Amino acid sequence: MDSMDCINERVMGVTLTIEQTKISIIQTYAPQQGRSLREKEQFYETLQEMTETIRHHENVIVMGDMNGHVGQNRDGVEHVIGEFSIGERNQEGERIIDYCVMNNMSIMKTYYKYQESHKWTWYRWNAAQQGYTERSMIDLFLTNKKNIFKDVRTIPSVSLDSDHRLVVAKLKIVKPKEKVKKKQKRFKLENLKDEEKKQALRQLLICDNFWHVFHSAGTGVWQIKPRNNTVEEGRAVRLTCHMASLPVASYIWLKDNAALPVNKSRYYQPKPGVLQITNVQPQDQGMFRCKAINDMLNEEFLSNWGYLTVVPRKNEEGHLFQHSLLAVPSKVEVHKGEEAVLECITDDEEPDLHWTRIDETPIAKNRTIRKGQGSLVFPSVSEQDTGVYNCTAVSKKSRDPISTQMIEFTMMTPPKVQLSMSVSKRPVPLNTNVSNGETVRITCATWGTPAPSISWYKNGILHVETGRHKFTNKNSTKTFNSEDLFIGIIMSTDTGLYQCVTRNRAGVASDAFILNIPMVANLPLPPVNVSAVAIDHESVNVSWMPSPDNVSGYIINFITGKPRKKKI
Structure with missing residues (x-):
C-alpha cells in the first residue's frame, strides 16, 4: 500500500x-x-x-x-x-x-x-x-x-x-513490458576522411537530433482541463483546455456529449482549446469537455467534464455593478506569418473595449480584425506588429476607463547558429588540425526569439562535461545565447565530429565540424597501477608505476568540487 x-x-x-x-x-x-x-x-x-x-x-x-x-x-x-x-x-x-x-x-x-x-x-x-x-x-x-x-x-x-x-x-493486472533501451548510433571515424561521407554524416546528425526531439515528445497529459463554473445570466465565461502534444493537437469542444451548438454571436474560439461565451443564457448550462486530436499519431483524447451552471442575475437595484475584464494570457507568441489573437473579454453584455499600444504607436487598421467580443486579431504577423498592447473597458455612461489589461506580443523566430574555434587562444578556421597538448575553445553563438538553448554532441551522442571538457563563458539575452566548449590538453581521443544544436519554440538549428588531432608516432605509453588517495578536500596523493618508455614527467589535472582546476 x-x-x-x-x-x-x-x-x-x-x-x-x-x-x-x-x-x-x-x-x-x-x-x-x-x-x-x-x-x-x-x-x-x-x-x-x-x-x-x-x-x-x-x-x-x-x-x-x-x-x-x-x-x-x-x-x-x-x-x-x-x-x-x-x-x-x-x-x-x-x-x-x-x-x-x-x-x-x-x-x-x-x-x-x-x-x-x-x-x-x-x-x-x-x-x-x-x-x-x-x-x-x-x-x-x-x-x-x-x-x-x-x-x-x-x-x-x-x-x-x-x-x-x-x-x-x-x-486483470498486466505487468508493464520493460522498455528496450535503444542502442546509440556509433560512427566510424575513418569515414570522416572522405569529404562526401563527412557531409552526409553531418546532415544525418542534424536530422537524427530533430527526430529524437519529435519522438521523445509524443502526446502527454491534460495540462489544463475544463473546470466547473457558475455564471450569472448575461455575464461572460472563458473555458480552457490544453494537452501536451507534438505536433500540436487540434481541439473540438463538446457540450453534453454532443458537438458544440453553432452560435456565432455568443460563442467564440480565439485559439485552440479556448472557448469564450458572452451574454450567457440558461440554455448554455451543461457539461463541457475537450476532444484533443493528434493527427500524426491518429489518436483522440477526451478531457474530463466541467459543468457550467447558469444562475439568475442578482437584484442590482440601487447598486451599480462594476464590470471587469476576464483573465486572459498576458503573453502571446507566434511565428512570422501566422495568425495571432490578443484576447479581450468582459462580463458586460454591452461591451465598449478599446485597444492601444503602450509605445503610443497607432494600430494599423489594415493589419487587424476585431473578433468575438473584443479580441484583436492579426491575420499575418510581421515584426512591426510586436509590442505591448493594452485593452481597456470603458464605461458607456461616464466614458471613464473601468479596467485595463496589458498583453505582451512577441513574434518567434527560429534559431540561427554559428561556430568558431580558437587553439591556445589563437583564432583559427574550423577543421584546423590541432596538435596534442594544446587547448581548444569552440564557441557556439545562436540567435532567435525566444533565446535558443544550446546542446553539444560528439559523434552524434550528447556530450557532457568531463575533467578536460568544460562548458564555459555562457552569455544570454532575450534573443541571443552563446557558450564555449573548452577542451584542455588535447589528445588524439578527442578527434570526432562536434555539433552544436540550438532549439527554441520556433525551431531547431545546428552547426558541426570535424576536430582532427593527427596521431603522433612513438608516443610514450601511459603509466600503470595509478592510485589516488584523498588527503583533504583540496589535496590528494597520487602514485603510479612508470611506463618502460623514457618519460621525463607527467601532468596531473586535479578537479575539486569548487569551480577551479589545479595542476600538480
Missing part, C-alpha cells in the same frame, strides 16, 4: 501498486434517500475533490454503497452505462451519472450479463409476506479504466447479516 487518506465516515482513499501498476481506490458510502440535500451535495463535493487529486492516467476505482438507481436508459451516456443495467433511474442515480460523466468513468456492474439474482445488490425483507418485496442495484464499481475489469457480480448466497449482498469484482 502506497498511501491511505481517510476524509470522513463517507469517503476514504487507498493507493496500491500491484505488478508495477498503480491503482487508486476510493471507498464510499453515499447519503441515502431522506437525507438532506446539503448533505448529499457535500458528499459529492468531497468525492470530486479526492478524485481531482489523483493523476488522470492512474487506474481509479470508486466502490461502495452509492445509494442511487442508475436505471436502464443509456441515451447520451452510453460510455457510462452498459447494456445490462436494470431498474428505473431516480434523482440519486442522476447524481451518480453526472459524477461519472464529469470524470470519464463507467459503471462496471452494468457491463456484464447475468441473471437478475446476480445483479441486485440490496434486498428488503417483508416479514408479513415472508419474502423480499424491494430490491435494487446500489452497490457499484466505477472506474476510468474499463480494461482492467474482467467481471463484476453479486453473490446472492452471502448476506453478511445485512440487507446488502456481497459484490465481487475481478481485475
Whole structure:
C-alpha cells in the first residue's frame, strides 16, 4: 500500500501498486434517500475533490454503497452505462451519472450479463409476506479504466447479516513490458576522411537530433482541463483546455456529449482549446469537455467534464455593478506569418473595449480584425506588429476607463547558429588540425526569439562535461545565447565530429565540424597501477608505476568540487 487518506465516515482513499501498476481506490458510502440535500451535495463535493487529486492516467476505482438507481436508459451516456443495467433511474442515480460523466468513468456492474439474482445488490425483507418485496442495484464499481475489469457480480448466497449482498469484482493486472533501451548510433571515424561521407554524416546528425526531439515528445497529459463554473445570466465565461502534444493537437469542444451548438454571436474560439461565451443564457448550462486530436499519431483524447451552471442575475437595484475584464494570457507568441489573437473579454453584455499600444504607436487598421467580443486579431504577423498592447473597458455612461489589461506580443523566430574555434587562444578556421597538448575553445553563438538553448554532441551522442571538457563563458539575452566548449590538453581521443544544436519554440538549428588531432608516432605509453588517495578536500596523493618508455614527467589535472582546476 502506497498511501491511505481517510476524509470522513463517507469517503476514504487507498493507493496500491500491484505488478508495477498503480491503482487508486476510493471507498464510499453515499447519503441515502431522506437525507438532506446539503448533505448529499457535500458528499459529492468531497468525492470530486479526492478524485481531482489523483493523476488522470492512474487506474481509479470508486466502490461502495452509492445509494442511487442508475436505471436502464443509456441515451447520451452510453460510455457510462452498459447494456445490462436494470431498474428505473431516480434523482440519486442522476447524481451518480453526472459524477461519472464529469470524470470519464463507467459503471462496471452494468457491463456484464447475468441473471437478475446476480445483479441486485440490496434486498428488503417483508416479514408479513415472508419474502423480499424491494430490491435494487446500489452497490457499484466505477472506474476510468474499463480494461482492467474482467467481471463484476453479486453473490446472492452471502448476506453478511445485512440487507446488502456481497459484490465481487475481478481485475486483470498486466505487468508493464520493460522498455528496450535503444542502442546509440556509433560512427566510424575513418569515414570522416572522405569529404562526401563527412557531409552526409553531418546532415544525418542534424536530422537524427530533430527526430529524437519529435519522438521523445509524443502526446502527454491534460495540462489544463475544463473546470466547473457558475455564471450569472448575461455575464461572460472563458473555458480552457490544453494537452501536451507534438505536433500540436487540434481541439473540438463538446457540450453534453454532443458537438458544440453553432452560435456565432455568443460563442467564440480565439485559439485552440479556448472557448469564450458572452451574454450567457440558461440554455448554455451543461457539461463541457475537450476532444484533443493528434493527427500524426491518429489518436483522440477526451478531457474530463466541467459543468457550467447558469444562475439568475442578482437584484442590482440601487447598486451599480462594476464590470471587469476576464483573465486572459498576458503573453502571446507566434511565428512570422501566422495568425495571432490578443484576447479581450468582459462580463458586460454591452461591451465598449478599446485597444492601444503602450509605445503610443497607432494600430494599423489594415493589419487587424476585431473578433468575438473584443479580441484583436492579426491575420499575418510581421515584426512591426510586436509590442505591448493594452485593452481597456470603458464605461458607456461616464466614458471613464473601468479596467485595463496589458498583453505582451512577441513574434518567434527560429534559431540561427554559428561556430568558431580558437587553439591556445589563437583564432583559427574550423577543421584546423590541432596538435596534442594544446587547448581548444569552440564557441557556439545562436540567435532567435525566444533565446535558443544550446546542446553539444560528439559523434552524434550528447556530450557532457568531463575533467578536460568544460562548458564555459555562457552569455544570454532575450534573443541571443552563446557558450564555449573548452577542451584542455588535447589528445588524439578527442578527434570526432562536434555539433552544436540550438532549439527554441520556433525551431531547431545546428552547426558541426570535424576536430582532427593527427596521431603522433612513438608516443610514450601511459603509466600503470595509478592510485589516488584523498588527503583533504583540496589535496590528494597520487602514485603510479612508470611506463618502460623514457618519460621525463607527467601532468596531473586535479578537479575539486569548487569551480577551479589545479595542476600538480
